[in-house]
Amino acid sequence: MKIKKPLSGLISVICLIAVSAWAADGSKTMSVQVKTTPLRDTPSFVGKAGATLSYGDRVEVMNTQGPWAKVNVPGGLTGWVHTSALSSKRIVLKSGQETAQTKASGDELALAGKGFNSDVEGEFKKQHQNINFSWIDKMEKMRVSSGEMQVFLKEGSVVPKEGGAR
Amino acid sequence: MSYRTIFNIQLSTFNFQYWILGICFLLALETATPQILDALSDIGAEIGKQTGALTPEQAGSIKKAGSAIGKTFESITPEQEYYIGRTVGAVIINKYRAYDNEAANHYLNLLGQSLAQFSDRPETFGGYHFLLMDSNEINAFSAPGGLIFISRGMLSCCKNEDALAAVLAHEIGHVEHQHGLQAIKKSRLNSAFTILATESAKQFGGQDLKDLTTAFEGSINDITATMMNSGYARSCEKEADKSAVEIMKRSGYDPNGLTAMLMEMKKRLKPDGLDFAKTHPSPDSRIADITQWIGPYQQVTMPINRQVRFERDAGKN
Numbered sequence: 001m002k003i004k005k006p007l008s009g010l011i012s013v014i015c016l017i018a019v020s021a022w023a024a025d026g027s028k029t030m031s032v033q034v035k036t037t038p039l040r041d042t043p044s045f046v047g048k049a050g051a052t053l054s055y056g057d058r059v060e061v062m063n064t065q066g067p068w069a070k071v072n073v074p075g076g077l078t079g080w081v082h083t084s085a086l087s088s089k090r091i092v093l094k095s096g097q098e099t100a101q102t103k104a105s106g107d108e109l110a111l112a113g114k115g116f117n118s119d120v121e122g123e124f125k126k127q128h129q130n131i132n133f134s135w136i137d138k139m140e141k142m143r144v145s146s147g148e149m150q151v152f153l154k155e156g157s158v159v160p161k162e163g164g165a166r
Numbered sequence: 167m168s169y170r171t172i173f174n175i176q177l178s179t180f181n182f183q184y185w186i187l188g189i190c191f192l193l194a195l196e197t198a199t200p201q202i203l204d205a206l207s208d209i210g211a212e213i214g215k216q217t218g219a220l221t222p223e224q225a226g227s228i229k230k231a232g233s234a235i236g237k238t239f240e241s242i243t244p245e246q247e248y249y250i251g252r253t254v255g256a257v258i259i260n261k262y263r264a265y266d267n268e269a270a271n272h273y274l275n276l277l278g279q280s281l282a283q284f285s286d287r288p289e290t291f292g293g294y295h296f297l298l299m300d301s302n303e304i305n306a307f308s309a310p311g312g313l314i315f316i317s318r319g320m321l322s323c324c325k326n327e328d329a330l331a332a333v334l335a336h337e338i339g340h341v342e343h344q345h346g347l348q349a350i351k352k353s354r355l356n357s358a359f360t361i362l363a364t365e366s367a368k369q370f371g372g373q374d375l376k377d378l379t380t381a382f383e384g385s386i387n388d389i390t391a392t393m394m395n396s397g398y399a400r401s402c403e404k405e406a407d408k409s410a411v412e413i414m415k416r417s418g419y420d421p422n423g424l425t426a427m428l429m430e431m432k433k434r435l436k437p438d439g440l441d442f443a444k445t446h447p448s449p450d451s452r453i454a455d456i457t458q459w460i461g462p463y464q465q466v467t468m469p470i471n472r473q474v475r476f477e478r479d480a481g482k483n
Contacts, residue, residue: 033243033244033245033291034244034289034290034291034292034293035291035292035293037289045283045288055245055291067286082288082289084286084287084288084289084290085289087244110243112245113245114362115242115243115246115358115362115378116242116246116249116250116358116378116382116385117245117246117249118249119375120249120375120378120379120382121249121252121253123375123376123379124253124379124382124383124386127379127383130260131253131256131257131260132256132259132260133252133256135255135256135259135264135297136252136255136256136259136313139255139295139296139297139313140292140293140295142271142272142275142295142296142297143275143279143293143295144275144276144279144280148276149276149279149280149283152276152277152280153280153417153418155471155475156327156469156471156472156475157469157471157472158417158418158419158472159418160284160416160417160418161415161416161417161418
C-alpha cells in the first residue's frame, strides 16, 4: 500500500520525536540547575565538599545511589551531586553561546535568564517602589555551611536516621 | 476465500508503516512533554500550510498557541521560580516587618537549613533561607524557591526546638511540592509562555518586557493572595504536613513535635483571626491526619542541651 508523501513525512517526524524523547530520557549528561552546588566526596550532605559547580555546568552521570548522582566534570574531577541540583535540559547561559535559534521553552534546552528574570524584577521594582527588597537580599546572605549544620545537630543531640539526609 | 488470502489482505491493509506510526505515536504520547507538544503543533501547522488549508499567518498562530499549550507550573524553571520567590518574599516582608535579631535569625537558619537537607528537594536555585517576622499573628509563609518566614506569634506556639522544627519542616514541604507556583492561574502562565514562545534568543525589551512584567505581577498576586487570604487547598496542607513528618523522622527530630505545636496553636488561635485560623485547616483535623501516620501523640522529651539553646537563641524573649 502506497502512503501519500505528506503522511510519510509525518510518520518520519513523529518517529524521530518519539525516538529522541526516549533517547533523551536515557541520557547521562545533565546540567547544574541551581546557582552553585558543591561536588562532594561521598553521596551525603556530610560528604566533604570539594570544587563548586555553577549554574549551567555540564556533568556526566556515572551512576546513582538513591537521590545522589556520581558525576564526572570536564577537567577530570569526579564527585557526588544531589539530583535535585541537576536537570536533563541543556542550560545555555548567554544567548551568544548558542548560535542557532534556540527554543528556550523546549524541554531539551533552557536559556538562562529568559522569562521571569532580573530585568522583570527590575521593571516590577520600578512600578512598585514601595516594595523594598533589602531584607530579601539580606536573607540570601544567611548561609550555613555543611560543617556548621553538623555541629548544630551534634550539639543538640539530634541524631539523623542512617542515610536520612537526602 | 481462504484463510491465507484473508491474512494476506489484512497484512497489506495493515501496512508495516502504520504499525510503526502507531507505536511511535503511543511512545510520543507516553513521553509527551511540552517540548513534544510544541513539535506536534509545529507539524500540524506545517501540514496545514503545505496542503493550503491554512494561511502562513494562521499556521504561525497555531504554532504560537501550541507552544503555550500543555505548559503548567512545572515548566517554570528553577531560576524563574527563584525570581518569583524573591518578589513574593518582598511582598510578605513589606506587609510583616522583619524581626531584626541577628542571633535569632542565625539560629533559625541553622535549624531550617539543616532540616532542608533531609527533604526530597534539598537543592533549590538560591537555597533555603529563613527570617523571623516581628508580628504576634500566628503565621508562617514560604515563598517559591525556599524563602521562609515565621512570625514571633508562631514561635510562641513552640515550646521546644522539635516543635519549631515542625513549623519549618511544614514550610519546607510547601517549597518541595511547589504549592506556591501551583497557585498561579493557568491563564497567567499561558500569556507568559506565549510571549516566551514568540521571542527566542533575543533580549526582551520594550513592550515584551512590560507584558512579561504584567504576567509576573499577576503571578505574584495569585501566590500572595492564596497564601495570605484564601490559603492552600486542604490537600496541599496535608502534603506539607506529611513532608514535615518525613523530614523530622529522617533528621532525628521527634515528629510528635508537630502535634505538640498544633495543640498549643489550638489554644492560641482566635476563631475569627486573619492568620492560620483563616488560611489553614483546624489543628484538630491536622492532628487527626498526623495520628494516622505516626500513631497517637506521645509527649516530646528534650535533651537538656537542646532545650537550653532553644530558650537562649530562638528569639522568644
